[in-house]
Amino acid sequence: MTCQWPEDVITAVEAGQISPLEAFRKLREMNNTHGNDVQGSVEQRIENILRELDSLIGLNEVKKLVREIYAFIEIQKRREKECLNTEPLVLHMIFKGNPGTGKTTVARIMGQIFREMGVLSRGHLIEVERADLVGEYIGHTAQKMRDQLKKAYGGILFIDEAYSLARGGEKDFGKEAIDCMVKAMEDHKDELILILAGYKREMDSFLQTNPGLHSRFPIHINFPDYSKQELLEIAELLCIKRQYQLNPQAKIKLLNLLNPPVESNDDKFGNARTVRNVIEKAIRRQAVRLISKHFTTREELMVIEPCDFEEVEKCVSV
Amino acid sequence: MRECVIVGRPNSGKTLFALNFAGYLGIKNIDVTFKTYDGVMNCRHFSIEEAKRELCGNVMHRTCSLQSMILNMKVGKTTVNFKLTDTCGVSEQIHNEERVRKGMAQTISLLRSVDFILHVVDLSLINKEFRNKTSIDCELYNYGKVSKAYVVLGNKYDLSSSKNNLVHLIAAFPKTNIVPISALYSQGFKEVKACVARNI
Numbered sequence: 001m002t003c004q005w006p007e008d009v010i011t012a013v014e015a016g017q018i019s020p021l022e023a024f025r026k027l028r029e030m031n032n033t034h035g036n037d038v039q040g041s042v043e044q045r046i047e048n049i050l051r052e053l054d055s056l057i058g059l060n061e062v063k064k065l066v067r068e069i070y071a072f073i074e075i076q077k078r079r080e081k082e083c084l085n086t087e088p089l090v091l092h093m094i095f096k097g098n099p100g101t102g103k104t105t106v107a108r109i110m111g112q113i114f115r116e117m118g119v120l121s122r123g124h125l126i127e128v129e130r131a132d133l134v135g136e137y138i139g140h141t142a143q144k145m146r147d148q149l150k151k152a153y154g155g156i157l158f159i160d161e162a163y164s165l166a167r168g169g170e171k172d173f174g175k176e177a178i179d180c181m182v183k184a185m186e187d188h189k190d191e192l193i194l195i196l197a198g199y200k201r202e203m204d205s206f207l208q209t210n211p212g213l214h215s216r217f218p219i220h221i222n223f224p225d226y227s228k229q230e231l232l233e234i235a236e237l238l239c240i241k242r243q244y245q246l247n248p249q250a251k252i253k254l255l256n257l258l259n260p261p262v263e264s265n266d267d268k269f270g271n272a273r274t275v276r277n278v279i280e281k282a283i284r285r286q287a288v289r290l291i292s293k294h295f296t297t298r299e300e301l302m303v304i305e306p307c308d309f310e311e312v313e314k315c316v317s318v
Numbered sequence: 319m320r321e322c323v324i325v326g327r328p329n330s331g332k333t334l335f336a337l338n339f340a341g342y343l344g345i346k347n348i349d350v351t352f353k354t355y356d357g358v359m360n361c362r363h364f365s366i367e368e369a370k371r372e373l374c375g376n377v378m379h380r381t382c383s384l385q386s387m388i389l390n391m392k393v394g395k396t397t398v399n400f401k402l403t404d405t406c407g408v409s410e411q412i413h414n415e416e417r418v419r420k421g422m423a424q425t426i427s428l429l430r431s432v433d434f435i436l437h438v439v440d441l442s443l444i445n446k447e448f449r450n451k452t453s454i455d456c457e458l459y460n461y462g463k464v465s466k467a468y469v470v471l472g473n474k475y476d477l478s479s480s481k482n483n484l485v486h487l488i489a490a491f492p493k494t495n496i497v498p499i500s501a502l503y504s505q506g507f508k509e510v511k512a513c514v515a516r517n518i
Binding site: 006009010011013014015016018019020021023025027028031 | 408412422430
């Protein structure tokens, strides 16, 4: 009698095909094999998520660091099994980089990895900014901060433009938000990972405002600006996802349009987000160009030509 | 609501334990819900004494369906309700009666989903060789010890022959908590109550 599922075992006992003794043995075997399957699939799921991270253009340092963190957590878990001393898993992070350099995307992927590894129970990402955390009157800030923290337990609290919390001066309620955040980081370090993100320069001065902040975030990740070539690759990827193609002239035109700041100090340049806006604008321009034609071929519907980029200079400059 | 299930071999004292334990918790009248393998349910109201007269006995496989009762217990400052389910005894061999086989299958099926397992072992049947034998109690132990909440109740501890057997049971089941009890005389119920309170 072959039993593949526990229900088959129960039915076999009922029908008198196997004894209860044998049934228990079979159930135990099934539990063991299914347990191994789950283990195997967890590793596979993590590998899939890391592959998703690898598919992002550029960000080589970031990818290396994420793999490092993954390896660190895994080894700490194995050490714990062998009753060896383990480092406390404090994984609060600071992401520094210009807008559109992939900070939020990487944070989301990290949430998924941590959930699969069992570091976080839910692994979701709560994205907040100053307005969500700072209140309007005395005592309001702590309440707002606590509400957001409560939502984030079991996942990641991602505070975008975090430096703005310390920007209002002495009487600003932002300071209260920072104090509340620091307390939650300590009290709930097992349930929450906090990620502060912002521009490099501002974040550096923000960390200096509160002496305890720097040491409380053991992981600092810099998100460098994309090079021209990387931005072009991103553009091509975005087009492929939307089933469009850039013809060679359009690529040259796009390369001319994309002029990333040389010293990474132009905060207004949107990096990958700008590229996405440019592509979306070009797609709309292509639609306007084609609408007057009565018959359009499949190729025409897919190809973006240099003339579609003509009006998108505004996008890049914003 | 958490569900505690009582399992063990036939005639180990599961039903008597369930009823006397309910009595120990201060309940005088109980509503017992009977659920057969086919899913047919009926509910009967008993006093504890009536239930003992009707549901317990020396005959093997007196219980062939799931018999559940809702009990409550004070845990800290609050009263917690939990479901105590008595099951059909599980033996090693294939039984010739279909209703018993179905009852056993129902027990095994329920074991997979409950929150807390109370495994009743007849101490009078334990001896030195018990450790090396293959018995349904060993299989239940192997199954239960990996689950979150599992406790072994060494029943019939009041019998003079059982006193020495507890050592053999502890040697055979080293990885679990064993509570010696007498379902008949409600002995050892304080420890059982503490165990249940921790797991509901």
